[in-house]
Amino acid sequence: MKFSIMISEGPYTHQASDSAYLFTKAVLEKGHEIFRVFFYHDGVNNGTRLTTPPQDDRNIVKRWSELAEAHKLDMVVCVAAAQRRGIVDPEEAKRNSKDTDNIAPGFHISGLGQLIEAGIQADRLVVFGD
């Protein structure tokens, strides 16, 4: 079965990012497919490579990047939400004349259409947020 995941809460806020990560892992362990993980609203903050959590804490951003790498996940950050919150990939940095980018490996910035497509193409869309 194909699953899509939407996350609308930032890392280290309440629990949505942790729940979504553990759920996504369980989906893959059960042999299902992840069509897309979509980061919306404050959820876009999961996609910055500039976080440095304490060494004895989970590294939420890195964990997503590693999961994406291992399973070739399509992890999309909403462009409008990202612009508001300063999540920038090289293309967006150029387009908006920023001096750098901060997108973490495995994430890419795209539009809300990707969420709609995730809802249409997957058998289930599961939402985690606050």
Place this chain on the structure above:
Amino acid sequence: MLHTVNKSPFQANALLSCLRVAKKGSAILLIEDGVYGALDGTKATPTVQEAMKNHKVYALAPDLEARGVQDKVLKGVETVDYGGFVDLVAEYDTVQAWL
């Protein structure tokens, strides 16, 4: 339909809102702080017991354990792990998150 509720019933109206519109036969999965709604001997217990007449109620075991309340779960509430969460999502044709 599977409804997920992630707020404590002592913090927000998510569970009550969900129960107000949930159709008979749909299931409720309590996750995150929502698991406080799965406990026996609280102000929310009678509401959840009433809801169990029309709905199967589940609670996410890792979230119960993270809060140290795994031994206080109301009779009739079934606990599941993340694998069980995935199975529930697959079993019901749609999922509604009450945030």
